[in-house]
Structures are given as C-alpha cells and as structure tokens.
Amino acid sequence: MYRLGVAAVWLYRLTWGALFPTTCKYHPSCSQYAVDAVRAKGLVRGSALAGWRLLRCNPWSRGGFDPVR
Amino acid sequence: MEPRRLRPRPVILFSPITPLEHAMRHVLNGLHSVGLPWAWSIVGLTVIVRMILVPLTVKQIHSMQNLQRFAPQMKEIQKKYKSDRQKQNEELMKFYRENNINPAASCLPMLLQLPVFISLYYALRHFSKHPPKGDLSFLHFIPSIADHTTTHWGGFVLLVVYVASQMASTLYMSATIDKTQRILFMVMPLVFVFVIARFPAGLVLYWVTTNLWTVGQGLITRRLMPKTPPPSLLQKRTSRTPPQQPARQEEAAAPPRPQTDGARPAAQPRKVRRKKQKRSGRR
Numbered sequence: 145m146y147r148l149g150v151a152a153v154w155l156y157r158l159t160w161g162a163l164f165p166t167t168c169k170y171h172p173s174c175s176q177y178a179v180d181a182v183r184a185k186g187l188v189r190g191s192a193l194a195g196w197r198l199l200r201c202n203p204w205s206r207g208g209f210d211p212v213r
Numbered sequence: 214m215e216p217r218r219l220r221p222r223p224v225i226l227f228s229p230i231t232p233l234e235h236a237m238r239h240v241l242n243g244l245h246s247v248g249l250p251w252a253w254s255i256v257g258l259t260v261i262v263r264m265i266l267v268p269l270t271v272k273q274i275h276s277m278q279n280l281q282r283f284a285p286q287m288k289e290i291q292k293k294y295k296s297d298r299q300k301q302n303e304e305l306m307k308f309y310r311e312n313n314i315n316p317a318a319s320c321l322p323m324l325l326q327l328p329v330f331i332s333l334y335y336a337l338r339h340f341s342k343h344p345p346k347g348d349l350s351f352l353h354f355i356p357s358i359a360d361h362t363t364t365h366w367g368g369f370v371l372l373v374v375y376v377a378s379q380m381a382s383t384l385y386m387s388a389t390i391d392k393t394q395r396i397l398f399m400v401m402p403l404v405f406v407f408v409i410a411r412f413p414a415g416l417v418l419y420w421v422t423t424n425l426w427t428v429g430q431g432l433i434t435r436r437l438m439p440k441t442p443p444p445s446l447l448q449k450r451t452s453r454t455p456p457q458q459p460a461r462q463e464e465a466a467a468p469p470r471p472q473t474d475g476a477r478p479a480a481q482p483r484k485v486r487r488k489k490q491k492r493s494g495r496r
Contacts, residue, residue: 159408160327171306174320201320203272209306 149182149190170210174201180212230335237332238339245347251340252351252358255333255415259422262329267430269322274434283312330419337413351418358415371417372410376402378424385431 153175161175168174177197182190193212240261244254290308294301340349341359349357354367362368379402383395409417 160323160330168320171302198320198324203269203276203321209303209310 145187146182146190149187150179153178153182168201169205170197170201172211174198177210177212184212230331233328233332234335234339237329237336241336245345250348250350251345252349252355252415252418255358255418256422258329258333259419259426262326263423263426266322266325270427270430271434273322274430283308326423330416333419334412334416337415340415341413351414355414355418358418359413361410362412362414362417363410368410368414368417371414371421372406375409375417375421375424376406378421378428379405382424382427382431385428 157175170177172180174194174197178190178194181193181197184190185193197210240258241251241254244257245251249257287305287308290304291301294304337359341357344357344359349359351358351367354370356365356367360368362372380399383398383402409420
C-alpha cells in the first residue's frame with residue numbers, strides 16, 4: 145500500500161518538482177520526508193505527517209534537520 | 214430489492230478540482246470582461262498570483278543573501294563530507310541551526326501555485342471543448358491558447374521561450390549552492406519541454422510569464438540590494454528595511470576584486486561574481 149504513496153511522490157518529483165528549481169529548507173526534503181514517512185508509518189499516517197511537514201515548510205519556520213521519528 | 218439494484222450507481226458529482234476550475238473560470242472571465250483578450254487574461258492572472266507571493270519571495274531573497282555570507286564555511290563542510298551526502302546535509306543543517314540561518318527555500322510558494330496551475334489546466338480544457346466568445350489567439354503567433362502547444366508552429370516558439378525563461382529564472386532564484394544540482398536544474402526544462410508540449414498553450418504562457426516575473430524580480434532585487442553587504446548591516450534587516458545606500462557606494466567604489474582573492478569571492482557562485490565586475494565597470 146505504501147508503494148502508492150511513494151509512486152505519488154515520484155510523480156510529483158518528475159512533474160511539478162521539475163518546474164521549481166528550489167530545494168527544501170529541511171533535511172530530508174519534504175518529498176523525501178514523505179517517502180520515509182509513508183514507508184515507516186503507512187499510507188494514512190505517513191501522508192498526514194508529510195502534510196504537516198509541508199505546512200511547516202514555510203518562510204516563517206526555522207528549517208533544518210528533521211527526519212521522520 | 215430488485216429496483217434498488219437497478220438504480221444507477223451514484224456518479225461522483227463532486228471533485229476537489231471542480232470548484233477550483235469554476236473559480237479559475239470566474240477569475241479569467243473577470244479579467245476578460247475588464248477588456249483583456251483571453252491570452253492576456255492569463256498573463257494578468259499570473260501577475261496577480263505572483264503579486265500575492267511577493268512577500269514570500271522577498272523574504273526568500275533576503276535569506277538567500279544572508280546565506281551567501283556563510284558560503285565559505287558551508288563550502289568547507291561540503292568538502293569535509295564529500296563522500297557522504299547524508300552526513301554532509303546533516304552537518305549543513307546543523308550549521309544552519311547553530312548560526313541561526315533560515316535556509317532560503319520553502320515549499321510554500323510553489324505549493325500555492327499548484328492549485329492555480331491545475332485549475333487553469335481544467336479551465337483551458339473546458340475552453341477547447343466549449344470555446345468562449347472572443348479572441349483566443351496570442352500576439353498573432355498562437356492561434357488558440359486552448360489548443361495543444363504543438364498544434365501550430367507558434368507553439369514551438371513559445372516552448373523555446375519557455376526553456377529560455379526557465380533557465381534564466383533558475384539562475385536568479387535557485388537557492389542551492391551545489392553545483393551539480395544547479396546544472397541539473399538547468400537541464401530540467403529541456404526534459405520537461407516534452408511533457409509541457411502536450412499542455413494547452415495557455416498553460417505554457419502562464420509558465421513563461423511566471424518565469425519572466427522571477428527574472429524581473431531577481432534583477433530588481435539585485436539592483437536595489439547589495440549582493441554581500443558587510444555582516445554588520447545584515448544583522449537587523451527585515452523585509453521592510455530600505456536598501457542600504459552606503460554599502461552600495463562602497464561596493465561601486467571598490468575596484469573589481471581579483472579572482473584569486475581569498476576564500477570569500479571564490480565561494481560565491483561564479484555568475485554573481487561576473488555580474489558584480491560588470492557593474493562596477495560600468496560606473
């Protein structure tokens with residue numbers, strides 16, 4: 145099931161991500177975080193975690209090293 | 214039981230994209246009713262979107278310049294952990310935290326454009342099925358912004374402009390100092406052009422406009438703000454602080470820095486250095 149999520153991330157990387165030459169302020173990047181999260185916690189919880197991470201990835205946050213726990 | 218089974222299955226009437234598409238058509242209609250042709254409504258839409266994003270990008274540019282201050286140390290870290298990328302990134306992030314650096318990039322500006330892009334795609338698809346009243350052409354070389362980009366030679370011109378603008382905007386906005394990554398981002402549009410060729414010409418038009426906006430923004434901020442002001446000036450700068458005039462004069466008065474001068478200029482991206490020299494030469 146988690147493959148679905150990973151595939152979605154790759155789809156994003158090949159399309160939308162390719163349009164934007166910016167890198168994420170976090171490490172791992174938001175998309176890698178999403179892959180890790182879906183792998184570790186499953187599709188539902190992983191997606192929720194990734195969504196929360198995307199919201200944190202804004203200009204008012206600190207950024208930095210932030211792996212899936 | 215029988216009639217129930219015969220009843221047609223409920224069709225999915227609601228998709229998250231439908232309201233977006235409707236909203237997009239309203240916006241385009243609004244811009245069109247003001248007097249803009251359809252193609253220019255898309256340009257207008259892009260300008261509006263980017264104007265909304267200006268506070269974000271200004272912040273991004275500021276932090277990017279702040280980042281350049283630490284370029285030498287960061288280069289050192291990169292050299293130290295050359296073989297281990299994972300470790301390298303972790304160390305860099307630690308360095309960011311220790312020095313209170315807020316890395317430039319964030320996912321927000323590009324995420325905010327995603328719904329715009331998708332809804333524009335659907336709105337244009339609707340246009341190609343039910344053409345609205347009015348002229349769908351753009352600057353005489355694209356017959357219809359709702360058609361696939363490659364249906365007319367004008368579309369190929371637009372694609373070339375797209376690639377050029379994408380590369381230019383990469384030069385101005387890419388937040389990374391990693392060389393291979395920069396090259397990758399320069400090559401990306403060449404690959405992406407095959408995907409984008411299947412899109413309606415109006416979408417490519419959106420993208421070209423947003424890229425040109427990025428380039429313009431980069432040019433303006435470079436004019437208004439010194440590239441690497443002395444750290445003392447950088448300490449308390451916010452987005453509302455006016456550009457520092459003295460730093461600029463100092464920069465202009467200084468002779469072009471020799472290429473072999475210490476770690477600092479060498480650590481800056483090559484492009485920037487060339488630019489600075491050109492500038493001081495002109496004055």
